Amino acid sequence: MATLRIALAQCKQTADFDENARTIFRFLEQAAAAQAQIVCFPETQSVGYRVDIATPDAPVEPERLDALHNQIAARCGELGVACILGTEIPLESNPHGKPYNSALVISPSGEILGAHHKTKLTPLDAVAYSPGN
Numbered sequence: 083m084a085t086l087r088i089a090l091a092q093c094k095q096t097a098d099f100d101e102n103a104r105t106i107f108r109f110l111e112q113a114a115a116a117q118a119q120i121v122c123f124p125e126t127q128s129v130g131y132r133v134d135i136a137t138p139d140a141p142v143e144p145e146r147l148d149a150l151h152n153q154i155a156a157r158c159g160e161l162g163v164a165c166i167l168g169t170e171i172p173l174e175s176n177p178h179g180k181p182y183n184s185a186l187v188i189s190p191s192g193e194i195l196g197a198h199h200k201t202k203l204t205p206l207d208a209v210a211y212s213p214g215n
Contacts, residue, residue: 088116095127097136102128103150106167107157114161119190125168125183125200132170132181132210142181144172151194152185159192171197173212183211 085190106127128150132134151169158165165188169197173179182199189210190196198215200207 086089086120087116087118089113089116089121091121091123091127093124093127095124095130097127097130097140099142099146099150102130103153105139110154110157110161110163110165114163118163118165120164121169121171122166125185126170128167128169138210140181142170142172147172155186155188155192155194156190158190158194162190164190171199172212177207180210180212182209182214184214 089112090092091113093105093109096183100173106123106215109123119129125131128147129140129142132138132140147169151167154165154167167182167188169186170181172181183203184197186197187195200211201202201214203211203213
């Protein structure tokens with residue numbers, strides 16, 4: 083039977099985008115060094131949870147977030163590690179609405195395969211996020 087090694091990144095989130103990005107890359111490196119095949123990050127790791135770490139209305143530039151997602155995907159491809167990245171995705175249909183609390187699925191070849199938007203929001207989640215469908 084083949085073994086699947088999954089790394090669960092129990093890491094600190096902050097309201098600082100750059101610090102969160104450094105943390106993600108550091109944990110990717112550690113997981114690859116430990117020969118993990120998949121790394122799973124907590125929800126909203128890229129930007130910090132908007133209800134108790136960042137503020138619900140904290141601005142996140144969509145282009146900057148998209149660039150980070152692409153950089154993480156590229157690094158996953160270089161390391162040969164798949165990743166489930168807790169992040170957020172701006173609400174495309176309403177640029178003034180709340181973002182989605184999302185998980186990106188990134189392949190070990192560095193391709194972003196898709197995103198899941200959290201559908202069952204807690205009352206606290208609903209303060210800052212839109213439900214997915």
